[in-house]
Amino acid sequence: xxxxxxxxxxxxxxxxxxxxxxxxxxxxxxxxxxxxxxxxxxxxxxxxxxxxxxxxxxxxxxxxxxxxxxxxxxxxxxxxxxxxxxxxxxxxxxxxxxxxxxxxxxxxxxxxxxxxxxxxxxxxxxxxxxxxxxxxxxxxxxxxxxxxxxxxxxxxxxxxxxxxxxxxxxxxxxxxxxxxxxxxxxxxxxxxxxxxxxxxxxxxxxxxxxxxxxxxxxxxxxxxxxxxxxxxxxxxxxxxxxxxxxxxxxxxxxxxxxxxxxxxxxxxxxxxxxxxxxxxxxxxxxxxxxxxxxxxxxxxxxxxxxxxxxx
Amino acid sequence: xxxxxxxxxxxxxxxxxxxxxxxxxxxxxxxxxxxxxxxxxxxxxxxxxxxxxxxxxxxxxxxxxxxxxxxxxxxxxxxxxxxxxxxxxxxxxxxxxxxxxxxxxxxxxxxxxxxxxxxxxxxxxxxxxxxxxxxxxxxxxxxxxxxxxxxxxxxxxxxxxxxxxxxxxxxxxxxxxxxxxxxxxxxxxxxxxxxxxxxxxxxxxxxxxxxxxxxxxxxxxxxxxxxxxxxxxxx
Ligand SMILES: NC(=O)c1ccc[n+]([C@@H]2O[C@H](COP(=O)([O-])OP(=O)(O)OC[C@H]3O[C@@H](n4cnc5c(N)ncnc54)[C@H](OP(=O)(O)O)[C@@H]3O)[C@@H](O)[C@H]2O)c1
Numbered sequence: 001x002x003x004x005x006x007x008x009x010x011x012x013x014x015x016x017x018x019x020x021x022x023x024x025x026x027x028x029x030x031x032x033x034x035x036x037x038x039x040x041x042x043x044x045x046x047x048x049x050x051x052x053x054x055x056x057x058x059x060x061x062x063x064x065x066x067x068x069x070x071x072x073x074x075x076x077x078x079x080x081x082x083x084x085x086x087x088x089x090x091x092x093x094x095x096x097x098x099x100x101x102x103x104x105x106x107x108x109x110x111x112x113x114x115x116x117x118x119x120x121x122x123x124x125x126x127x128x129x130x131x132x133x134x135x136x137x138x139x140x141x142x143x144x145x146x147x148x149x150x151x152x153x154x155x156x157x158x159x160x161x162x163x164x165x166x167x168x169x170x171x172x173x174x175x176x177x178x179x180x181x182x183x184x185x186x187x188x189x190x191x192x193x194x195x196x197x198x199x200x201x202x203x204x205x206x207x208x209x210x211x212x213x214x215x216x217x218x219x220x221x222x223x224x225x226x227x228x229x230x231x232x233x234x235x236x237x238x239x240x241x242x243x244x245x246x247x248x249x250x251x252x253x254x255x256x257x258x259x260x261x262x263x264x265x266x267x268x269x270x271x272x273x274x275x276x277x278x279x280x281x282x283x284x285x286x287x288x289x290x291x292x293x294x295x296x297x298x299x300x301x302x303x304x305x306x307x308x309x310x311x
Numbered sequence: 312x313x314x315x316x317x318x319x320x321x322x323x324x325x326x327x328x329x330x331x332x333x334x335x336x337x338x339x340x341x342x343x344x345x346x347x348x349x350x351x352x353x354x355x356x357x358x359x360x361x362x363x364x365x366x367x368x369x370x371x372x373x374x375x376x377x378x379x380x381x382x383x384x385x386x387x388x389x390x391x392x393x394x395x396x397x398x399x400x401x402x403x404x405x406x407x408x409x410x411x412x413x414x415x416x417x418x419x420x421x422x423x424x425x426x427x428x429x430x431x432x433x434x435x436x437x438x439x440x441x442x443x444x445x446x447x448x449x450x451x452x453x454x455x456x457x458x459x460x461x462x463x464x465x466x467x468x469x470x471x472x473x474x475x476x477x478x479x480x481x482x483x484x485x486x487x488x489x490x491x492x493x494x495x496x497x498x499x500x501x502x503x504x505x506x507x508x509x510x511x512x513x514x515x516x517x518x519x520x521x522x523x524x525x526x527x528x529x530x531x532x533x534x535x536x537x538x539x540x541x542x543x544x545x546x
Pocket of ligand 1: 056088232
């Protein structure tokens, strides 16, 4: 992605200036399909499409030629629909190589926002692991590197700052999930200068709304919502349980549950993007719809949460 | 909430059922026609043990099966998917070494008699790993996506090993030789459960039966005089 010249301070000023800075931008026009809404990364002002792509499990397919063809098709559909962020980790088995294989086939799209993680206990080996990941992805830098699950976060963050200076990494961040270690995350948000926080936030797990999301906004930190479908169980339950979408979902341009669940997440003013994972092109297309059309306002968001809770 | 309480089995299994079945299918294709050789070797072990329950020859074949599974499967295509695959491969290699050492040491030792029930469990598991695993895939019609053969894949290797060890080893040696198979049974059961594979409890139950039988054998050993006959554990 192209860097903009906005500094962290000016972006923070924008945020302090009100909702305008966090409002959704009108979709850009892309050749293949309407581009999804985008939101600014607070520390730079760079715009990021609100729907990204996760890779846990879905992209860990090894050297299976048939499955590789499929993951490449998912990547292609993602970028055709204006997708940006792809999130991966050394923890995800062969997913990094699988992404590399995909990029070999389709080239490296201009809109790619590569989000890797560092996941190694030895805090001296940050650069080593990142170099390995760069090679596997087949890219020359990462847009974002996050300390996975806060593992050895102190030395890794220090090393990431150095790598940022060298241009190998553009943004740095931390991740957690399942509501784990929110106190530690809060302490890091308060004490460290980071660009991104990744955590679990979805319609059935909105706990982060209370402390972490406002704090991240306050600190000018972008938020990535992982497990948007609660690992898949939530959307599978809604789809297979024969729960029809409420008719009022049409007011926010939702025609399926994926759009409904994702719009709930990315319409939160402090969430920058969500990263649903999928191994299916048809699911990917549904998911990308979560970044298109009208978005819910606060009253609608409450209605959505109440509705799902009641099912 | 305590952090550890937030973990579930799914958090530790980084692939889907579909990927697992494709892995089995791909590995079967890559190993073909070794499955036939492995099946024949497995049957040969059963015949050897039936005719003369001594450890030496079965131990050589069993060690080979563990070693082959370790380096052709666990450190190979399995490790592409699971970062711990290499560690598991080393575990299997250690088990191969232990089995070999036991086979050499116990080559001429007499095998004390076994209670009928214990011997029956031993035979069911030994034959189950070698015959039932591939048969189940054929019967269920899932073919190569489920076809797991002794010596090529870990699960049937582990199940038949537990059975053969019950029939051939005793006392602390048996306990030592069962540690890794039992651990693998837990790993395999948890994996199958997490991805929704069929019969997730098969290996844990086999391990449990082995454990119960091993205790039965130990108790029987304590209350009965040791036999001098090598054929004494035949049911
Ligand atoms: N600590 C961390 O850093 C951390 C922790 C958790 C997750 N993450 C990141 O966040 C990403 C997302 O989380 P997740 O993968 O755990 O869970 P998720 O995105 O909530 O759910 C993924 C599951 O949902 C299914 N799915 C996706 N779209 C669907 C649709 N339209 N209809 C029906 N089913 C659909 C997928 O199956 P199909 O393949 O069949 O579509 C997959 O099984 C991860 O992939 C990872 O990149 C990071």
